[in-house]
Amino acid sequence: MATVILVRHGRSTANVAGILTGRAAGVDLDAVGRGQAVRTAERLAVVPLVAVVSSPLARCRQTARVIAAHQGETVRTQLEAGIVECDYGQWQGRPLRELAQEPLWSVVQTRPSEAVFPGGESLTAMQARAVAAIRRHDAAAQTEHGPGAVWVAVTHGDIVKSVLADALGMGLDLFQRITVNPGSVSIVRYGTERPEVVATNTDSGDLSWLRAAGPVGDAPVGGGAGPAPAAPNPAHS
Template identity: 70%
Template structure:
Protein backbone atom coordinates (compact mmCIF):
# COMPACT_ATOMS: atom_id res chain seq x y z
CA UNK A 1 0.00 0.00 0.00
CA UNK A 2 1.01 3.65 0.18
CA UNK A 3 3.89 4.76 2.38
CA UNK A 4 3.13 6.88 5.44
CA UNK A 5 5.74 9.15 7.01
CA UNK A 6 4.86 9.60 10.68
CA UNK A 7 6.16 13.03 11.68
CA UNK A 8 6.18 14.26 15.25
CA UNK A 9 5.74 18.01 15.76
CA UNK A 10 8.80 20.09 16.67
CA UNK A 11 9.76 21.05 20.21
CA UNK A 12 7.32 23.22 22.12
CA UNK A 13 7.47 25.58 25.06
CA UNK A 14 5.68 22.93 27.15
CA UNK A 15 8.34 20.34 26.25
CA UNK A 16 11.05 22.67 27.55
CA UNK A 17 9.11 23.48 30.72
CA UNK A 18 8.42 19.80 31.45
CA UNK A 19 4.64 20.25 31.35
CA UNK A 20 2.17 17.73 29.94
CA UNK A 21 0.50 19.92 27.33
CA UNK A 22 -2.15 17.47 26.21
CA UNK A 23 -4.84 19.23 24.21
CA UNK A 24 -4.36 22.66 25.79
CA UNK A 25 -4.74 25.58 23.41
CA UNK A 26 -1.87 27.93 22.64
CA UNK A 27 0.98 25.43 22.86
CA UNK A 28 3.26 26.40 19.99
CA UNK A 29 6.69 25.51 18.68
CA UNK A 30 9.57 27.39 20.28
CA UNK A 31 12.52 28.68 18.22
CA UNK A 32 14.22 25.28 18.32
CA UNK A 33 10.97 23.57 17.36
CA UNK A 34 10.50 25.86 14.37
CA UNK A 35 14.04 25.09 13.23
CA UNK A 36 13.37 21.36 13.68
CA UNK A 37 10.17 21.59 11.64
CA UNK A 38 12.01 23.45 8.88
CA UNK A 39 14.77 20.83 8.81
CA UNK A 40 12.24 18.00 8.59
CA UNK A 41 10.38 19.85 5.84
CA UNK A 42 13.67 20.10 3.95
CA UNK A 43 14.19 16.34 4.30
CA UNK A 44 10.67 15.60 3.05
CA UNK A 45 11.00 18.03 0.13
CA UNK A 46 12.87 15.31 -1.77
CA UNK A 47 9.74 13.14 -1.67
CA UNK A 48 6.61 14.25 -3.56
CA UNK A 49 3.84 13.89 -0.98
CA UNK A 50 0.25 13.34 -2.08
CA UNK A 51 -1.14 14.60 1.24
CA UNK A 52 -0.16 15.92 4.65
CA UNK A 53 -2.62 14.87 7.36
CA UNK A 54 -2.27 16.67 10.67
CA UNK A 55 -3.56 16.65 14.22
CA UNK A 56 -5.72 19.75 14.81
CA UNK A 57 -3.47 21.04 17.59
CA UNK A 58 -1.43 24.12 16.78
CA UNK A 59 2.04 22.58 17.22
CA UNK A 60 1.22 19.95 14.63
CA UNK A 61 -0.41 22.46 12.29
CA UNK A 62 2.75 24.58 12.43
CA UNK A 63 4.91 21.57 11.58
CA UNK A 64 2.54 20.44 8.84
CA UNK A 65 2.51 23.91 7.25
CA UNK A 66 6.32 23.89 7.16
CA UNK A 67 6.21 20.54 5.33
CA UNK A 68 3.59 21.67 2.82
CA UNK A 69 5.42 24.93 2.08
CA UNK A 70 8.54 23.00 1.00
CA UNK A 71 6.58 20.77 -1.37
CA UNK A 72 5.68 21.49 -4.98
CA UNK A 73 3.14 24.22 -5.69
CA UNK A 74 0.22 24.21 -8.08
CA UNK A 75 -1.59 21.01 -9.07
CA UNK A 76 1.22 18.87 -7.64
CA UNK A 77 0.96 20.43 -4.16
CA UNK A 78 -0.11 18.00 -1.44
CA UNK A 79 -3.49 18.51 0.15
CA UNK A 80 -3.48 19.49 3.83
CA UNK A 81 -6.05 17.58 5.87
CA UNK A 82 -6.92 17.95 9.57
CA UNK A 83 -7.68 14.62 11.26
CA UNK A 84 -9.02 14.53 14.82
CA UNK A 85 -8.26 10.82 15.03
CA UNK A 86 -4.56 11.58 15.43
CA UNK A 87 -4.91 14.39 17.95
CA UNK A 88 -3.08 14.15 21.27
CA UNK A 89 -4.23 11.74 23.95
CA UNK A 90 -6.87 13.19 26.26
CA UNK A 91 -4.87 13.23 29.48
CA UNK A 92 -7.82 14.59 31.46
CA UNK A 93 -6.86 15.88 34.87
CA UNK A 94 -3.18 15.32 34.08
CA UNK A 95 -3.20 17.99 31.38
CA UNK A 96 -1.16 21.06 32.20
CA UNK A 97 0.63 19.52 35.17
CA UNK A 98 4.43 19.28 35.55
CA UNK A 99 5.86 15.86 34.66
CA UNK A 100 7.90 15.85 37.86
CA UNK A 101 4.66 15.94 39.87
CA UNK A 102 2.91 13.36 37.68
CA UNK A 103 5.83 10.97 38.20
CA UNK A 104 4.77 10.72 41.87
CA UNK A 105 1.24 9.55 40.99
CA UNK A 106 0.44 5.81 41.28
CA UNK A 107 -0.86 5.88 37.69
CA UNK A 108 2.60 6.87 36.44
CA UNK A 109 3.91 3.36 37.08
CA UNK A 110 0.97 1.89 35.15
CA UNK A 111 1.65 4.19 32.21
CA UNK A 112 5.27 3.06 32.21
CA UNK A 113 4.80 -0.67 32.80
CA UNK A 114 1.27 -1.61 31.71
CA UNK A 115 -0.01 1.09 29.35
CA UNK A 116 -2.93 -1.05 28.19
CA UNK A 117 -4.44 -0.64 31.68
CA UNK A 118 -3.85 3.11 31.91
CA UNK A 119 -6.92 5.35 32.00
CA UNK A 120 -6.29 9.02 32.66
CA UNK A 121 -8.65 10.53 35.24
CA UNK A 122 -11.20 12.61 33.40
CA UNK A 123 -9.63 11.60 30.09
CA UNK A 124 -9.20 8.59 27.83
CA UNK A 125 -7.32 5.32 28.05
CA UNK A 126 -4.11 4.66 26.15
CA UNK A 127 -5.85 1.68 24.55
CA UNK A 128 -8.59 3.96 23.18
CA UNK A 129 -5.94 6.41 21.98
CA UNK A 130 -4.19 3.64 20.06
CA UNK A 131 -7.41 2.30 18.55
CA UNK A 132 -8.54 5.65 17.14
CA UNK A 133 -5.10 6.71 15.89
CA UNK A 134 -4.40 3.39 14.15
CA UNK A 135 -7.86 3.47 12.57
CA UNK A 136 -7.29 7.00 11.28
CA UNK A 137 -3.85 6.27 9.83
CA UNK A 138 -4.94 3.04 8.15
CA UNK A 139 -8.08 4.72 6.78
CA UNK A 140 -6.16 7.59 5.22
CA UNK A 141 -3.52 5.20 3.90
CA UNK A 142 -6.08 3.03 2.12
CA UNK A 143 -7.96 6.05 0.76
CA UNK A 144 -4.82 7.77 -0.56
CA UNK A 145 -3.60 4.55 -2.16
CA UNK A 146 -6.93 4.14 -3.94
CA UNK A 147 -6.68 7.69 -5.30
CA UNK A 148 -2.96 7.94 -6.05
CA UNK A 149 -1.72 4.36 -6.48
CA UNK A 150 0.48 2.02 -4.50
CA UNK A 151 3.54 4.22 -4.87
CA UNK A 152 1.92 7.15 -3.08
CA UNK A 153 3.76 8.70 -0.14
CA UNK A 154 1.99 10.83 2.46
CA UNK A 155 2.77 12.34 5.85
CA UNK A 156 0.86 12.19 9.12
CA UNK A 157 1.90 14.91 11.57
CA UNK A 158 1.04 13.94 15.11
CA UNK A 159 2.27 13.53 18.68
CA UNK A 160 4.80 11.31 20.41
CA UNK A 161 2.41 8.86 22.06
CA UNK A 162 0.23 8.72 18.94
CA UNK A 163 3.17 7.79 16.72
CA UNK A 164 4.50 5.29 19.25
CA UNK A 165 1.09 3.62 19.35
CA UNK A 166 0.85 3.44 15.54
CA UNK A 167 4.37 2.04 15.20
CA UNK A 168 3.70 -0.52 17.96
CA UNK A 169 0.60 -1.69 16.09
CA UNK A 170 2.56 -1.96 12.84
CA UNK A 171 5.24 -4.00 14.60
CA UNK A 172 2.61 -6.32 16.09
CA UNK A 173 3.70 -5.27 19.58
CA UNK A 174 1.36 -5.35 22.54
CA UNK A 175 0.53 -1.86 23.76
CA UNK A 176 2.28 -2.71 27.02
CA UNK A 177 5.58 -2.60 25.10
CA UNK A 178 5.07 0.71 23.32
CA UNK A 179 7.19 2.66 25.80
CA UNK A 180 10.19 0.87 24.28
CA UNK A 181 9.77 3.02 21.15
CA UNK A 182 11.42 6.45 21.04
CA UNK A 183 9.91 9.29 18.98
CA UNK A 184 11.83 12.56 19.17
CA UNK A 185 10.59 16.04 18.18
CA UNK A 186 10.28 16.46 14.39
CA UNK A 187 11.44 12.88 13.84
CA UNK A 188 10.24 10.79 10.89
CA UNK A 189 9.16 7.15 11.09
CA UNK A 190 8.21 5.21 7.96
CA UNK A 191 5.50 2.54 7.72
CA UNK A 192 3.98 0.63 4.79
CA UNK A 193 0.81 -1.43 5.13
CA UNK A 194 1.52 -4.29 2.71
CA UNK A 195 -0.80 -7.04 1.50
CA UNK A 196 0.46 -9.52 4.10
CA UNK A 197 1.56 -7.35 7.01
CA UNK A 198 2.67 -3.83 7.89
CA UNK A 199 6.33 -3.09 7.27
CA UNK A 200 8.18 -0.69 9.57
CA UNK A 201 10.87 0.78 7.33
CA UNK A 202 12.38 3.27 9.79
CA UNK A 203 11.73 4.78 13.21
CA UNK A 204 12.68 8.02 14.93
CA UNK A 205 14.95 9.32 12.16
CA UNK A 206 16.10 12.89 12.70
CA UNK A 207 18.49 13.36 9.78
CA UNK A 208 19.43 11.89 6.44
CA UNK A 209 18.27 11.85 2.85
CA UNK A 210 14.76 10.54 2.21
CA UNK A 211 14.84 10.75 -1.60
CA UNK A 212 15.23 6.96 -1.78
CA UNK A 213 11.54 6.70 -0.85
CA UNK A 214 10.63 7.88 -4.34
CA UNK A 215 11.91 4.65 -5.87
CA UNK A 216 11.75 2.21 -2.97
CA UNK A 217 10.17 -1.19 -3.56
CA UNK A 218 6.59 -1.52 -2.40
CA UNK A 219 5.75 -3.68 0.58
CA UNK A 220 5.08 -7.30 -0.33
CA UNK A 221 6.63 -10.64 0.47
CA UNK A 222 9.52 -10.27 2.93
CA UNK A 223 12.82 -10.88 1.11
CA UNK A 224 14.42 -13.95 2.65
CA UNK A 225 17.94 -13.03 3.70
CA UNK A 226 17.19 -9.31 3.78
CA UNK A 227 17.13 -8.40 0.09
CA UNK A 228 19.17 -5.82 -1.81
CA UNK A 229 17.50 -2.73 -0.37
CA UNK A 230 17.28 0.61 -2.18
CA UNK A 231 19.68 1.41 -4.99
CA UNK A 232 19.97 4.93 -3.66
CA UNK A 233 22.78 5.72 -1.22
CA UNK A 234 21.35 7.21 1.98
Protein backbone atom coordinates in the same frame (compact mmCIF):
# COMPACT_ATOMS: atom_id res chain seq x y z
CA MET B 1 -0.38 -0.10 0.15
CA ALA B 2 0.90 3.46 0.21
CA THR B 3 3.70 4.71 2.48
CA VAL B 4 3.00 6.84 5.53
CA ILE B 5 5.69 9.07 7.01
CA LEU B 6 4.91 9.67 10.68
CA VAL B 7 6.29 13.01 11.85
CA ARG B 8 6.25 14.12 15.45
CA HIS B 9 5.78 17.87 15.74
CA GLY B 10 8.83 19.99 16.53
CA ARG B 11 9.74 20.88 20.08
CA SER B 12 7.13 22.99 21.84
CA THR B 13 7.28 25.55 24.61
CA ALA B 14 5.59 23.03 26.94
CA ASN B 15 8.15 20.35 26.10
CA VAL B 16 10.86 22.67 27.38
CA ALA B 17 8.87 23.55 30.50
CA GLY B 18 8.29 19.90 31.35
CA ILE B 19 4.50 20.24 31.21
CA LEU B 20 2.13 17.53 29.97
CA THR B 21 0.43 19.69 27.38
CA GLY B 22 -2.27 17.34 26.20
CA ARG B 23 -4.88 19.20 24.18
CA ALA B 24 -4.36 22.61 25.83
CA ALA B 25 -4.61 25.59 23.51
CA GLY B 26 -1.87 28.14 22.92
CA VAL B 27 1.11 25.78 22.86
CA ASP B 28 3.39 26.62 19.94
CA LEU B 29 6.73 25.47 18.58
CA ASP B 30 9.73 27.15 20.17
CA ALA B 31 12.75 28.31 18.14
CA VAL B 32 14.33 24.85 18.23
CA GLY B 33 11.03 23.28 17.20
CA ARG B 34 10.70 25.62 14.24
CA GLY B 35 14.18 24.63 13.15
CA GLN B 36 13.27 20.96 13.48
CA ALA B 37 10.21 21.51 11.31
CA VAL B 38 12.37 23.11 8.60
CA ARG B 39 14.93 20.29 8.77
CA THR B 40 12.19 17.69 8.41
CA ALA B 41 10.54 19.61 5.56
CA GLU B 42 13.86 19.78 3.71
CA ARG B 43 14.31 16.02 4.07
CA LEU B 44 10.81 15.43 2.71
CA ALA B 45 11.12 17.96 -0.12
CA VAL B 46 12.71 15.30 -2.37
CA VAL B 47 9.58 13.12 -2.08
CA PRO B 48 6.40 14.16 -3.93
CA LEU B 49 3.80 13.90 -1.19
CA VAL B 50 0.16 13.24 -2.05
CA ALA B 51 -1.12 14.51 1.31
CA VAL B 52 -0.04 16.17 4.54
CA VAL B 53 -2.43 15.21 7.34
CA SER B 54 -2.13 16.89 10.73
CA SER B 55 -3.46 16.73 14.25
CA PRO B 56 -5.62 19.83 14.82
CA LEU B 57 -3.37 21.14 17.62
CA ALA B 58 -1.23 24.21 16.90
CA ARG B 59 2.20 22.62 17.28
CA CYS B 60 1.32 19.99 14.69
CA ARG B 61 -0.34 22.45 12.31
CA GLN B 62 2.74 24.67 12.47
CA THR B 63 5.01 21.73 11.65
CA ALA B 64 2.70 20.53 8.87
CA ARG B 65 2.55 23.97 7.25
CA VAL B 66 6.32 24.05 6.90
CA ILE B 67 6.35 20.58 5.35
CA ALA B 68 3.55 21.48 2.92
CA ALA B 69 5.27 24.75 1.96
CA HIS B 70 8.37 22.83 0.87
CA GLN B 71 6.16 20.82 -1.50
CA GLY B 72 5.11 23.95 -3.40
CA GLU B 73 1.49 24.23 -4.51
CA THR B 74 1.00 20.49 -4.90
CA VAL B 75 -0.25 19.65 -1.41
CA ARG B 76 -2.33 21.24 1.32
CA THR B 77 -2.64 20.35 4.98
CA GLN B 78 -5.68 18.32 6.06
CA LEU B 79 -6.73 18.12 9.71
CA GLU B 80 -7.57 14.77 11.29
CA ALA B 81 -9.10 14.54 14.77
CA GLY B 82 -8.24 10.84 14.95
CA ILE B 83 -4.55 11.62 15.44
CA VAL B 84 -4.97 14.38 18.01
CA GLU B 85 -3.04 14.11 21.27
CA CYS B 86 -4.23 11.72 23.97
CA ASP B 87 -6.90 13.15 26.26
CA TYR B 88 -4.95 13.17 29.51
CA GLY B 89 -7.92 14.51 31.47
CA GLN B 90 -6.93 15.79 34.90
CA TRP B 91 -3.25 15.20 34.11
CA GLN B 92 -3.30 17.84 31.39
CA GLY B 93 -1.28 20.96 32.15
CA ARG B 94 0.56 19.46 35.13
CA PRO B 95 4.36 19.22 35.49
CA LEU B 96 5.78 15.82 34.62
CA ARG B 97 7.85 15.80 37.83
CA GLU B 98 4.60 15.91 39.84
CA LEU B 99 2.86 13.30 37.71
CA ALA B 100 5.78 10.93 38.25
CA GLN B 101 4.71 10.69 41.91
CA GLU B 102 1.19 9.51 41.03
CA PRO B 103 0.38 5.77 41.33
CA LEU B 104 -0.92 5.82 37.74
CA TRP B 105 2.55 6.80 36.49
CA SER B 106 3.87 3.29 37.07
CA VAL B 107 0.91 1.81 35.18
CA VAL B 108 1.58 4.13 32.25
CA GLN B 109 5.21 3.03 32.23
CA THR B 110 4.83 -0.72 32.67
CA ARG B 111 1.22 -1.66 31.80
CA PRO B 112 -0.03 1.10 29.49
CA SER B 113 -2.84 -1.08 28.15
CA GLU B 114 -4.43 -0.73 31.61
CA ALA B 115 -3.89 3.04 31.92
CA VAL B 116 -6.96 5.28 31.98
CA PHE B 117 -6.34 8.96 32.66
CA PRO B 118 -8.73 10.45 35.24
CA GLY B 119 -11.35 12.43 33.37
CA GLY B 120 -9.67 11.51 30.06
CA GLU B 121 -9.22 8.52 27.78
CA SER B 122 -7.33 5.26 28.01
CA LEU B 123 -4.13 4.63 26.10
CA THR B 124 -5.87 1.65 24.50
CA ALA B 125 -8.61 3.92 23.14
CA MET B 126 -5.98 6.40 21.96
CA GLN B 127 -4.16 3.71 20.01
CA ALA B 128 -7.34 2.30 18.49
CA ARG B 129 -8.59 5.60 17.06
CA ALA B 130 -5.10 6.66 15.91
CA VAL B 131 -4.38 3.39 14.09
CA ALA B 132 -7.84 3.47 12.50
CA ALA B 133 -7.28 7.02 11.24
CA ILE B 134 -3.81 6.26 9.84
CA ARG B 135 -4.98 3.13 8.06
CA ARG B 136 -8.01 4.93 6.66
CA HIS B 137 -5.93 7.76 5.20
CA ASP B 138 -3.37 5.26 3.91
CA ALA B 139 -6.01 3.26 2.06
CA ALA B 140 -7.47 6.47 0.62
CA ALA B 141 -4.04 7.60 -0.59
CA GLN B 142 -3.51 4.30 -2.38
CA THR B 143 -6.98 4.29 -3.90
CA GLU B 144 -6.54 7.80 -5.30
CA HIS B 145 -2.84 7.83 -6.16
CA GLY B 146 -1.76 4.19 -6.43
CA PRO B 147 0.52 1.94 -4.35
CA GLY B 148 3.50 4.26 -4.84
CA ALA B 149 1.78 7.11 -2.98
CA VAL B 150 3.67 8.69 -0.08
CA TRP B 151 1.91 10.84 2.50
CA VAL B 152 2.72 12.45 5.83
CA ALA B 153 0.91 12.36 9.17
CA VAL B 154 2.07 15.07 11.61
CA THR B 155 1.09 14.12 15.12
CA HIS B 156 2.26 13.55 18.71
CA GLY B 157 4.82 11.35 20.43
CA ASP B 158 2.45 8.87 22.07
CA ILE B 159 0.38 8.67 18.89
CA VAL B 160 3.41 7.83 16.75
CA LYS B 161 4.62 5.28 19.31
CA SER B 162 1.22 3.58 19.44
CA VAL B 163 0.98 3.37 15.63
CA LEU B 164 4.49 1.94 15.42
CA ALA B 165 3.70 -0.58 18.17
CA ASP B 166 0.64 -1.72 16.20
CA ALA B 167 2.65 -2.03 12.99
CA LEU B 168 5.36 -3.98 14.80
CA GLY B 169 2.75 -6.28 16.35
CA MET B 170 4.36 -5.75 19.74
CA GLY B 171 1.32 -4.84 21.82
CA LEU B 172 0.64 -1.61 23.62
CA ASP B 173 2.29 -2.78 26.85
CA LEU B 174 5.65 -2.58 25.08
CA PHE B 175 5.17 0.78 23.36
CA GLN B 176 7.21 2.67 25.96
CA ARG B 177 10.28 0.90 24.53
CA ILE B 178 9.94 3.08 21.42
CA THR B 179 11.52 6.54 21.36
CA VAL B 180 10.03 9.27 19.16
CA ASN B 181 11.80 12.62 19.42
CA PRO B 182 10.41 16.02 18.38
CA GLY B 183 10.72 16.57 14.65
CA SER B 184 11.59 12.92 13.99
CA VAL B 185 10.51 10.85 10.99
CA SER B 186 9.26 7.26 11.17
CA ILE B 187 8.05 5.29 8.15
CA VAL B 188 5.46 2.54 7.83
CA ARG B 189 4.29 0.73 4.71
CA TYR B 190 1.13 -1.35 5.04
CA GLY B 191 1.14 -4.48 2.92
CA THR B 192 -1.57 -7.03 2.16
CA GLU B 193 -0.13 -9.57 4.58
CA ARG B 194 1.54 -7.33 7.18
CA PRO B 195 2.91 -3.84 7.80
CA GLU B 196 6.56 -3.05 7.15
CA VAL B 197 8.28 -0.65 9.57
CA VAL B 198 10.98 0.98 7.46
CA ALA B 199 12.35 3.56 9.91
CA THR B 200 11.80 4.91 13.39
CA ASN B 201 12.85 8.16 15.08
CA THR B 202 15.17 9.43 12.34
CA ASP B 203 16.30 13.06 12.12
CA SER B 204 18.67 12.83 9.15
CA GLY B 205 19.27 10.80 6.02
CA ASP B 206 18.22 10.73 2.38
CA LEU B 207 14.59 9.86 1.67
CA SER B 208 14.63 10.11 -2.13
CA TRP B 209 14.46 6.30 -2.43
CA LEU B 210 10.80 6.58 -1.43
CA ARG B 211 10.03 7.93 -4.91
CA ALA B 212 10.66 4.47 -6.33
CA ALA B 213 9.62 2.19 -3.46
CA GLY B 214 7.83 -0.91 -4.64
CA PRO B 215 4.91 -2.66 -2.96
CA VAL B 216 5.44 -4.55 0.28
CA GLY B 217 6.15 -8.18 -0.62
CA ASP B 218 7.76 -11.15 1.05
CA ALA B 219 10.42 -10.28 3.60
CA PRO B 220 13.90 -10.72 2.03
CA VAL B 221 15.64 -13.60 3.81
CA GLY B 222 18.97 -12.34 5.06
CA GLY B 223 17.87 -8.72 4.92
CA GLY B 224 18.12 -7.96 1.19
CA ALA B 225 20.11 -5.25 -0.58
CA GLY B 226 18.04 -2.30 0.60
CA PRO B 227 17.03 0.69 -1.55
CA ALA B 228 19.21 1.75 -4.46
CA PRO B 229 21.68 4.55 -3.65
CA ALA B 230 20.54 8.03 -4.54
CA ALA B 231 21.83 9.41 -7.82
CA PRO B 232 24.55 12.08 -7.42
CA ASN B 233 23.33 15.65 -7.49
CA PRO B 234 25.17 17.47 -10.35
CA ALA B 235 24.98 20.70 -8.37
CA HIS B 236 27.25 19.18 -5.72
CA SER B 237 29.68 17.35 -7.99
